[in-house]
Amino acid sequence: MGFFNKTKNRVRGIIPNKSSIAHSSGQNILLKMSLEVNLEIITEMLGNSTDIIIRKFRFGERRNIHAAILYTESLTDHTTFQHFVLEPLMLEVRKSDLEKYLSNQQNLFEDLKDIIAVGEVKDLNDLDTLLIGLVSGDAILLIDGYDQALSLGIRKWKERNVSEPTSQTVVRGSQEGFNENFSINTALIRRRIKNPNLRVETKSIGKISKTAVRLMYIEGIVKDKVVEEVRQRLDRIDLDAIMESGTIEELIQDKIYTPFPTVFNTERPDVATAALLEGRVAILVDGTPYVLIVPALFVHFFQSPDDYSHRSDIGTLIRMLRFLTFFIALIAPSLYVAVTTYHQEMIPTPLLISLAAQREGVPFPAFIEAMMMEITFEIIREAGVRMPRAIGPAVSIVGTLVVGTAAVDAGIVSAAMVIVVAITAISSFVFPNYNIGISVRMLRFLLMCLAGSFGLFGITVGLIALVLHLCSLRSFGIPYMTPLAPFISADIKDSIFRFTWWKLTTRPQLLNEENVVRQQQPAMAQPKPPKSKP
Structure with a gap:
């Protein structure tokens, strides 16, 4: 019936459980001496998947060495496989007598490594490692009479080219972004x-x-x-x-x-x-x-490559602006609710009269008004993210304008509340990192609830609890608020501020133990003052 005919009776009882391979339970299942048995086990474990290609052939001077190469169709470089793996095995091997190595397994495989023109070649002897390499894109060479295999690194698949980052853009600097590989x-x-x-x-x-x-x-x-x-x-x-x-x-x-x-x-x-x-x-x-x-650390989420692409004074100004917008996005609606509800005496009389006139026909208290507008804006923002890119920004802008204008005209909310929500929303887009913006959005609603219940006292208690929580956090053993708490004066130069390059002589102290100095003799980089004329 031929050498490669499948005989399930011979391999019955030695095929491992599929779940043991899938979950890597720790069983070290070794390859068998028979090529037929190994192919039967591999085919059974992969469920006869049609994208697993098995190329059977014979090589050697008398073509009596039976072998097979397995690879995954969509993850393997077919050009490399054809010219640098299959062609040398079927053509080049005929020029050298490998039959003398049949009694010595190591010499045969070492000689094959010299013939196969592939950069990454590994020895395998267990089924688990073989299957992982096979479904990852490697080609697997099996030879009859040996409980060993060769893994050939010829992986290739369709991938996205290096392109511009989409969520962390800069005005000046590198335009390269990571991809999925x-x-x-x-x-x-x-x-x-x-x-x-x-x-x-x-x-x-x-x-x-x-x-x-x-x-x-x-x-x-x-x-x-x-x-x-x-x-x-x-x-x-x-x-x-x-x-x-x-x-x-x-x-x-x-x-x-x-x-x-x-x-x-x-x-x-x-x-x-x-x-x-x-x-x-x-x-x-x-x-x-x-x-x-x-x-x-907390300060890292406010740093951007733009800070280092511009001069230190510009970088410092922009970075301080980010910290300012952090507080605006966090407490602006809460302050409006607290002041208009409990502390009207803090508002100048002309402004108080104007706010009272705007809220004359509004049926809801300031807290309900603020919650309605904030939730509406969050819905519009999330809808703009999920919409197709061609219409997403248009829907966000039109939706915001239409809803805000219609709400004011209908007397549901006041014009001042729309202004506060708009400033808060714009401030939340200033953060270079998206994650810190989500944190502010969650805490904003909590502070609004405290402001609507207890006024400025509630906001104060909330901010104190927030600071205590921030100081209790750690990131892999490093205090989250470093270098503010604990205060490290040497690291302030690149936290809230961005000093000039010849001042950035040391790395963060808590992140380094030995190699703290980043720049030697910084005075040489500083421009020297001009010599005065006699």
């Missing part, structure tokens, strides 16, 4: 840090998905305790699949019940590079263009 993302960082101390560690997370995750850090700059803590938290993850970096972000964060993000994410290679140079760790997840950076 973490090998390309690694190369984008490698190109910016040409240093042998840049370390890359790869892990596989997800019992079923086997998602590749990489750690990147600069040895000698990062604290060893931080790197070890990141490794331990990643190793503790026990899920079926990791589909996005947000899953890992939620699983490794220090505190679950907090509105503030303790893990920074970015789609910009220059931001990730700057973080590595400060002594932080980057986490790259295959299949997502967002790179996680830890530890993440």
Whole structure:
């Protein structure tokens, strides 16, 4: 019936349970000596998937060495497979007598490594590793009479080109953004840090998905305790699949019940590079263009590459403006509700008369009015995000104008409330990072409830509780409010302010233990004053 005929009676009882392979239960299932048995087991475990191609052939001087190559149709480079794997095995091998190596398995496989013109060639002897490599895009070479296989790295699939970041844009600076291929993302960082101390560690997370995750850090700059803590938290993850970096972000964060993000994410290679140079760790997840950076501090979410592309005075002004808009977006509606409801004496008389005239026909109190407008704006904003890009901005703008104008004309809300909500919404768009904006949006409603119940006293209590909560947070062992609490005067130069480059001589102290100095002899970079004429 032929050598490659399937005989299920011979392999009955030795095919492992599919769930044991899918969930990587720890069973080390070794390959068999028979090629026929190995192919039967692999085919059975993959459920006879039609995208798994099995190419059977014979090679050697007398064509009596039976072999097979397996690969995944949509994940393998067909050109490389044809010219650098299959062609050498079927043509080049005939020029050399390999039959003398049949009694010595190691010599045969070592000789094949010299013939196959592929950069990455690995030895395999267990079924679990073979299946993971096969469904990842590698080609697998099996030979009859050997309980060993070769994994050939010829992966290739359709991917998005390196393009401009969509959520973290800048006026001046790099226009490159990460994409879904973490090998390309690694190369984008490698190109910016040409240093042998840049370390890359790869892990596989997800019992079923086997998602590749990489750690990147600069040895000698990062604290060893931080790197070890990141490794331990990643190793503790026990899920079926990791589909996005947000899953890992939620699983490794220090505190679950907090509105503030303790893990920074970015789609910009220059931001990730700057973080590595400060002594932080980057986490790259295959299949997502967002790179996680830890530890993440509160001030990091207000920093943008634009701050360093312009002069220090411009960068400082823009950064201080972001902190100002943070407070506006957080407490502006609450202050309006508290002052108009409980503390009218704080309003100048002409303005109070104007506000009273506007609210004369409004049937709702200021708190209900503010909640209605804020919820309406959140609905419009979320609808604009979900709508197609061609009409999303138009729907947001038209919807806001129409709803606001109609609400004022109908006497449901006052014109002053529309102005306050509009200023609050615009302020929330100033933040360079989207996550901190979501935190402000959640806390805004809480402060509005306190303002509607207790006035300025409620806002004060809420802000005190907020500050206490921020000071209690940590990100991988580093206090979240560093360098404000604990106060580190040496690190203030690149937190709320952005000093000139010749003043940025040291890295953040809590992120580094030994290599703190970032710039030697900074006075040489400072322009010298002109000599005075006699």
